[in-house]
Amino acid sequence: xxEVLVKDLFAGEQxxxxxxxxxxxxxxTVRGSKRVGFIELSDGTTIKNAQxxxxxxxxxxxxxxxxxxxxxxxxxxxxxxxxxxxxxFEIHAEKITLEGASDNDYPLQKKKxxxxxxxxxxxxxxxxxxxxxxxxxRSLAAFAIHQYLQEHGFTYVNTPIITSSDSEGAGEMFRVxxxxxxxxxxxxxxxxxxxxxxxxxxxxLTVSGQLPVESFALALRNxxxxxxxxxxxxxHTSRHASEFWMIEPEMAFADLDDTIxxxxxxxxxxxxxxxxxxxxxxxxxxxxxDEHLLDRLHNTIDEKFxxxxxxxxxxxxxxxxxxxxxxxxxxxxLQAEHERYLCEQVYKRPTFLTDYPREIKAFxxxxxxxxxxxxxxxxxxxxxxxxxxxxxxxxxxxxxAEKIKEYNLPPEEYAWYLELxxxxxxxxxxxGIGFERxxxxxxxxxxxxxxxxxxRTPGNAEF
Amino acid sequence: xxEVLVKDLFAGEQxxxxxxxxxxxxxxTVRGSKRVGFIELSDGTTIKNAQxxxxxxxxxxxxxxxxxxxxxxxxxxxxxxxxxxxxxFEIHAEKITLEGASDNDYPLQKKKxxxxxxxxxxxxxxxxxxxxxxxxxRSLAAFAIHQYLQEHGFTYVNTPIITSSDSEGAGEMFRVxxxxxxxxxxxxxxxxxxxxxxxxxxxxLTVSGQLPVESFALALRNxxxxxxxxxxxxxHTSRHASEFWMIEPEMAFADLDDTIxxxxxxxxxxxxxxxxxxxxxxxxxxxxxDEHLLDRLHNTIDEKFxxxxxxxxxxxxxxxxxxxxxxxxxxxxLQAEHERYLCEQVYKRPTFLTDYPREIKAFxxxxxxxxxxxxxxxxxxxxxxxxxxxxxxxxxxxxxAEKIKEYNLPPEEYAWYLELxxxxxxxxxxxGIGFERxxxxxxxxxxxxxxxxxxRTPGNAEF
Numbered sequence: 001x002x003e004v005l006v007k008d009l010f011a012g013e014q015x016x017x018x019x020x021x022x023x024x025x026x027x028x029t030v031r032g033s034k035r036v037g038f039i040e041l042s043d044g045t046t047i048k049n050a051q052x053x054x055x056x057x058x059x060x061x062x063x064x065x066x067x068x069x070x071x072x073x074x075x076x077x078x079x080x081x082x083x084x085x086x087x088x089f090e091i092h093a094e095k096i097t098l099e100g101a102s103d104n105d106y107p108l109q110k111k112k113x114x115x116x117x118x119x120x121x122x123x124x125x126x127x128x129x130x131x132x133x134x135x136x137x138r139s140l141a142a143f144a145i146h147q148y149l150q151e152h153g154f155t156y157v158n159t160p161i162i163t164s165s166d167s168e169g170a171g172e173m174f175r176v177x178x179x180x181x182x183x184x185x186x187x188x189x190x191x192x193x194x195x196x197x198x199x200x201x202x203x204x205l206t207v208s209g210q211l212p213v214e215s216f217a218l219a220l221r222n223x224x225x226x227x228x229x230x231x232x233x234x235x236h237t238s239r240h241a242s243e244f245w246m247i248e249p250e251m252a253f254a255d256l257d258d259t260i261x262x263x264x265x266x267x268x269x270x271x272x273x274x275x276x277x278x279x280x281x282x283x284x285x286x287x288x289x290d291e292h293l294l295d296r297l298h299n300t301i302d303e304k305f306x307x308x309x310x311x312x313x314x315x316x317x318x319x320x321x322x323x324x325x326x327x328x329x330x331x332x333x334l335q336a337e338h339e340r341y342l343c344e345q346v347y348k349r350p351t352f353l354t355d356y357p358r359e360i361k362a363f364x365x366x367x368x369x370x371x372x373x374x375x376x377x378x379x380x381x382x383x384x385x386x387x388x389x390x391x392x393x394x395x396x397x398x399x400x401a402e403k404i405k406e407y408n409l410p411p412e413e414y415a416w417y418l419e420l421x422x423x424x425x426x427x428x429x430x431x432g433i434g435f436e437r438x439x440x441x442x443x444x445x446x447x448x449x450x451x452x453x454x455x456r457t458p459g460n461a462e463f
Numbered sequence: 464x465x466e467v468l469v470k471d472l473f474a475g476e477q478x479x480x481x482x483x484x485x486x487x488x489x490x491x492t493v494r495g496s497k498r499v500g501f502i503e504l505s506d507g508t509t510i511k512n513a514q515x516x517x518x519x520x521x522x523x524x525x526x527x528x529x530x531x532x533x534x535x536x537x538x539x540x541x542x543x544x545x546x547x548x549x550x551x552f553e554i555h556a557e558k559i560t561l562e563g564a565s566d567n568d569y570p571l572q573k574k575k576x577x578x579x580x581x582x583x584x585x586x587x588x589x590x591x592x593x594x595x596x597x598x599x600x601r602s603l604a605a606f607a608i609h610q611y612l613q614e615h616g617f618t619y620v621n622t623p624i625i626t627s628s629d630s631e632g633a634g635e636m637f638r639v640x641x642x643x644x645x646x647x648x649x650x651x652x653x654x655x656x657x658x659x660x661x662x663x664x665x666x667x668l669t670v671s672g673q674l675p676v677e678s679f680a681l682a683l684r685n686x687x688x689x690x691x692x693x694x695x696x697x698x699h700t701s702r703h704a705s706e707f708w709m710i711e712p713e714m715a716f717a718d719l720d721d722t723i724x725x726x727x728x729x730x731x732x733x734x735x736x737x738x739x740x741x742x743x744x745x746x747x748x749x750x751x752x753d754e755h756l757l758d759r760l761h762n763t764i765d766e767k768f769x770x771x772x773x774x775x776x777x778x779x780x781x782x783x784x785x786x787x788x789x790x791x792x793x794x795x796x797l798q799a800e801h802e803r804y805l806c807e808q809v810y811k812r813p814t815f816l817t818d819y820p821r822e823i824k825a826f827x828x829x830x831x832x833x834x835x836x837x838x839x840x841x842x843x844x845x846x847x848x849x850x851x852x853x854x855x856x857x858x859x860x861x862x863x864a865e866k867i868k869e870y871n872l873p874p875e876e877y878a879w880y881l882e883l884x885x886x887x888x889x890x891x892x893x894x895g896i897g898f899e900r901x902x903x904x905x906x907x908x909x910x911x912x913x914x915x916x917x918x919r920t921p922g923n924a925e926f
Binding site for chain 1: 470487489505506507508533534535562563564565566569584585586587589590594595598599601602603605606609610613616617618619620621622623624625626627628635637638639640641642644645647654655661662663664666668675678679680681682683684685690691693695697705706708715716858879880882883884885886887888889890915916917919921922923924925926
C-alpha cells in the first residue's frame with residue numbers, strides 16, 4: 001500500500017481516486033454524528049491537517065468518534081479531490097487503526113491557551129499550530145542563513161562554548177566546573193583552587209564567538225559562527241534569555257560599508273527565503289499572532305534600508321514630538337524605545353546607525369579619526385530595536401594594544417588576539433545577529449521564550 | 464580597478480591580459496633574485512595560492528624580496544594565462560602595497576611542524592594548508608548535513624545546552640553555576656544550597672539533545688539537532704574531547720530499518736558533497752595526511768553498507784585470527800579494536816551492527832521480543848570504529864516506565880518524557896553522529912584535537 005504524506009497531497013500530488021493509500025499521524029480534532037464523522041489529522045509534515053471522512057460502517061466507528069485528541073492513528077483510504085471545497089482533498093477512510101491512544105487529560109484541548117501556560121509544557125507545545133509555525137520558521141531561517149553564507153564563500157567555524165577568556169570584559173558569565181561544590185579544594189590563602197578544576201583554571205560559557213572567529217577570518221577570509229551563547233544576567237524582560245544563538249560573520253579585507261552591505265543582503269535573503277518556503281506558517285501567524293507581520297516582511301525586502309550616523313540619530317530623537325523614558329543626549333546608549341522610534345516612526349524601515357561614541361562600544365572596534373566615535377553599525381528594526389551589531393575591527397596593532405590597556409583588560413589574555421595583528425595587520429569587519437531577535441521579527445512573537453524550544457531564563461531550566 | 468579573487472581565477476574567470484586588476488592577501492612564500500621575484504599569495508578564498516611575478520623595476524622591490532611570511536599585501540597587476548605551466552595563471556605585478564608587515568618571528572615558517580606544536584597556536588594554524596583544508600571541510604560537511612536533512616523535510620531544533628536533567632544517567636557532566644565559589648550559600652545541613660543558584664537548582668551542560676528533540680519529532684515528524692555536547696570525562700585519547708558537536712536526527716513513524724536507511728544515505732550524501740565541493744582540499748589531504756583517504760571516501764559512496772547483528776559480530780570476532788586486547792564474549796561492549804576489525808578486515812566497508820544486548824545500551828531503546836536485545840544499530844567505519852549510534856525508541860508507555868525504574872533513574876525527572884507517550888504512543892527512531900568523528904573519517908586526521916577549531920580536553924581550554 002502506498003504511504004502518503006499530507007504535505008505532498010497539499011502540494012498537489014495526484015493519486016488515482018480508486019487506489020487505497022495509507023497515512024499516519026495525530027488526531028487534532030474529531031467530531032461525528034450517527035452516520036458520518038471527521039478527523040483532522042496532522043502527520044507533522046505541514047501545518048495543515050488532512051480531513052479524514054469516516055462512515056459509520058467502520059468497525060470501530062463508535063470508538064473513533066470519541067478518540068482523545070493527540071491520539072496516534074493509521075488511516076487507510078482513498079483520496080477524493082474536492083477542488084471547490086475549502087480543503088482541496090479529503091481522505092475517505094476504509095480502515096482506521098489506533099496506534100496509541102492519548103489520555104483523556106491531554107492538556108492542549110481545542111480552546112486557546114496563553115503563551116505563559118504553554119511554556120509550562122515546552123515538551124507538548126510544538127503540537128499547537130502557533131508553535132509548529134514558529135519552530136518550522138526557526139529551522140528554515142537557520143538554513144537560509146547557512147545557505148546564504150555558504151553560497152557567498154563563508155566558512156562555518158564552531159568557536160568554543162567553554163572558554164577561559166571573558167571575550168569583551170562585559171557581561172556576566174556562567175562558570176563551568178567539575179569541582180565538588182560540597183568539598184572544594186582550597187589554596188593556602190583559603191580561596192578556591194581553580195588549578196584543580198577540570199581545565200586547570202577557571203572556565204566560563206562563551207558570550208560571543210567573535211574574537212576566536214577573527215583568527216579564522218585572517219586565514220579563510222569570510223567566516224561565520226552560528227552557535228549558542230550565554231548571559232548570566234538576572235534580567236526578566238521579554239527580550240532576554242540566558243541561552244540564545246548568535247550568527248557572527250567576519251570578513252577579512254572588508255570595511256564597515258562591506259558589513260553593512262552584507263548584513264542587509266543577508267537579512268533580505270532570509271526574509272525572502274521564508275516568504276518562499278514558509279508561506280503557510282507565515283499566513284497562519286499573520287492571522288493568529290501579528291496582523292502586520294507580512295507587511296513588515298515585504299517592507300523589509302522591498303525597501304533599501306536607511307542609514308544615518310549615531311549623531312544624526314541623536315538630533316532626530318531630540319526633536320521628536322514624544323517623551324522618552326530615558327532622556328536623550330549625545331553619548332547615550334540608546335534604549336529600545338529610541339531605536340524603535342527611529343525605525344518605526346522616522347524612517348519606517350530597517351535603519352543602520354553608524355559611528356557610535358567609542359565609550360559605549362567594545363574595545364575591539366576601530367577608532368574613527370575624529371577621536372570620539374568608532375566604526376560601528378547597528379541595525380535597528382521595527383518591533384524589536386537592535387537586531388544586528390557590527391563594526392570594523394581595530395586591525396592596527398599599536399592602537400589595539402592601547403585600547404586593551406584603556407579598557408583595563410588583562411593583557412596576557414589578549415596576547416593571542418594581538419598576535420593576529422602582529423603577523424599581518426589586515427582590515428577586517430564583522431557583525432553579530434541575535435538569532436532569537438531575528439525570529440521574533442519574522443514570526444511576530446513578542447516574547448523571546450516563545451521562539452526557543454526550551455528557554456533558559458533566571459530560575460528556569462526545566463526539561 | 465577590478466578586484467579579483469584567487470578562487471575565481473582558478474575557476475577559469477577570464478580577464479583580458481591588458482587589464483589591471485587588484486587582489487589582496489597574505490604572503491605564503493617569497494623568493495627573489497636580482498632581477499625577478501615570486502610571491503605565492505593566499506587570499507583565503509581557496510587552498511591554492513596565486514603566483515605573483517615581480518620585476519626588479521618595482522619601486523619597493525628590495526623590500527618585497529625580504530617580506531616576512533604572513534604579511535598582508537595588495538597587488539595590482541595583470542593576469543597572464545599560462546595554460547602549459549603548473550599553475551594556470553600568474554599575476555604580473557605593477558604595484559605591490561604593504562598593508563601590514565608580519566613580524567620576523569612568525570612561527571609558521573616553511574618547514575613542517577608537528578600537529579602538537581600547531582595546537583599550541585590554534586589561533587594561527589588555520590594559516591597552514593593542512594588546517595585550511597580541515598576547517599573548510601568541517602564547514603562544507605556541516606552544510607551538507609543541513610542540506611540533506613532540510614531537503615528531506617527535517618526541522619532543525621536547537622535543544623538546550625544548559626540542562627537540569629542528566630539525559631541518560633550516563634556520562635560525567637559539567638556543572639554550570641553563578642554561585643560565588645568562595646562564598647557558597649549553604650542549607651541548614653551544610654550542603655551547597657542549589658536553590659540559590661541562577662536557575663534555582665543544579666544545572667549541567669548537556670550530553671545529548673536526543674530526549675528533548677523527541678518531543679519535537681512527535682509534532683513535526685522529522686527533526687534534528689546539530690549543536691555542541693559535553694563530556695566531563697578525564698580521558699586523554701585521540702578520539703575524545705570534552706566539547707564536541709553532534710547531529711541527532713529523530714523521526715516519528717520510523718523504525719530501526721528507517722534509521723539505518725537514512726543514516727547510510729546521509730553519510731553518502733556528505734561524502735559525495737565533499738568530493739564535489741572540496742576536491743582541492745581532499746587532494747591535498749590525500750597527499751599530505753592520509754594516502755588512503757580518497758579510496759576510503761569512494762568506497763563509502765560506492766558500496767552498499769554491510770549489516771549484521773551484534774550476535775553475528777561476536778561470532779565473527781571469536782573466529783578472528785588475531786588476538787584482541789579485550790577478549791570477546793557475548794555481552795561485551797565492543798571496543799574500537801573489535802569495531803575496526805569488523806569493518807576493515809571482515810566487511811571492508813562501513814558496517815551496521817544491530818540488536819545489541821540491552822544491558823550495554825541506554826534505557827530509552829526499544830526492547831526486542833527476545834528479552835535480551837534492543838533495537839539498536841551502530842555504524843562502524845574503517846579508521847574510526849563507531850561513527851553513528853541509532854535505535855528505535857521505546858514508545859510503549861508501560862515498558863518505558865518499567866525501564867526507567869530498572870535503570871534507577873529519578874522518575875520525576877522523566878515525567879515529561881513519559882508524557883510524550885501518554886499523549887499518543889508513536890513508533891519513532893533516531894540516531895546520533897559524532898561530528899568530529901565524521902570529520903576524522905573524511906579528512907584522515909587521527910587526533911580529534913585537529914578537527915576542532917579550539918579543542919577542549921582535560922586541562923586545556925586555551926583562547
